Amino acid sequence: MFLPLSASLASSPVAMAGNRTMHAVQYDTYGGGPAGLKHVDVPVPSPKKDEVLLKLEATSLNPIDWKMQTGMLRLLLRHKFPYIPGEVIGVGSEVKDFKAGDKVVAFLTPHTGGGLAEFAVAKESLTVRRPPEVSAAEGAGLPVAGLTAHQALTQSAGIKLDGSGKETNILITAASGGVGHYAVQLAKLGNTHVTATCGARNIEFVKSLGADEVLDYKTPDGAALKSPSGRKYDAVIHCASAMPWSTFEPNLSSNGKVIDITPGPRALLTFALGKLTFSKKQLVPLLLIAKKENLDFLIELVKEGKLKTVIDSKHPLSKAEEAWAKSIDGHATGKIIVEP
Missing domain, CATH: 3.40.50.720 (NAD(P)-binding Rossmann-like Domain)
Known part of the structure; x- marks a missing residue:
């Protein structure tokens, strides 16, 4: 759930969302594991009035992602197919606290997902600024x-x-x-x-x-x-x-x-x-309740060198299946990162 705001969206991010497509990885049924993931081109999502539009720079996988695919959590976390899972770092649209060009960290809920893609949307209330001392990959694990x-x-x-x-x-x-x-x-x-x-x-x-x-x-x-x-x-x-x-x-x-x-x-x-x-x-x-102030706190710790994200491996979005399989294997040391 970490992404930098892209100056390329400064003109009109919302208008752009309706006119462009993006590469994404999704699944459209329960089961299938890595083989059930599909690479598709879909419209860039349009942010609602309380959301920011994010441009993906890095994303990390969590066990909840593939557990949702198995249907293990279907009674607790219902979602519509097709589903694009993950957490994101990205670019914000025109909302009051952020402007195009800002670097941010955002939390994507399991209900909406969207992290394994070039663009995603997140609630402004769960989006915080990312200082230059914190890289995209370092921050990608914090929101979950x-x-x-x-x-x-x-x-x-x-x-x-x-x-x-x-x-x-x-x-x-x-x-x-x-x-x-x-x-x-x-x-x-x-x-x-x-x-x-x-x-x-x-x-x-x-x-x-x-x-x-x-x-x-x-x-x-x-x-x-x-x-x-x-x-x-x-x-x-x-x-x-x-x-x-x-x-x-x-x-x-x-x-x-x-x-x-x-x-x-x-x-x-x-x-x-x-x-x-x-x-x-x-x-x-424990059921995670994400709070903006806690995410801010963690980012500040990373900035001060008091907390670090250890990266197990990095995978391009085009090979998201490899990252998915590694997460399912359950032996990663630190975080598994996917980059466009």
Whole structure:
């Protein structure tokens, strides 16, 4: 959801939208994986009065993109076919806070999508300025992965990123991935001790992000989520695939909670049972609520060098299927970027 405003649109971006076509990648049915993606030419979208028109410079993929394609989230996130997924950095149209030539970061909702294309539209209320210190590729991961990590830590886990408050023991699973690598860095801005899990090849990488101790998830202790220092976790930011509650529960402090960023049916059932039994240990499903001020905060951290986007790989829009397949594979280190 990051894009620079293009001076080429300065004359009349809205008028241009109705007269030009653009290259885009879309799917028109559930299923199919990378083979289900289609390269098409479609009209440049026209922004509504509260939207900005974006010119794509870089976009990043998130698991929600291909999960929506499988139909996994069809009850929660209904959308019409054909669907163009993704997050975007782009160019703004004539709205009060932006002008052609501005550099911006914008959030595209899963309901509308539009990121795997040359142009997209986004709500002005979810669009912020991008300083020159933040590149398009660096910023592309923030609107979904960065905001998810921020919300999980600050709202769900109650971590204060100014370092105040008592020390909190945090576990971050899949810490080398898109959300995980942001979560480690953000957590260390607070008064936290961070335990992290990842694959063996990424242990030193996750340590470099600031994690205090790192577990190989394929080892017995890693699979059991046991802290090497014997700590109990006040909060778990769970970025990996589904795990049974019985794996988490013995590792939690008396009031510990598990924040599940991709909750499935079993997680939702565990959440409901915890509420019904008034358990002090809780599983908390997370649904991202994007806020402009939080996106601004993350961009400022990147500008100041306090947060970084690690780029796993870059792919041209013409080969978006490769990026899609890599995301489905689930072993990316940091963010997968698509560029026109």
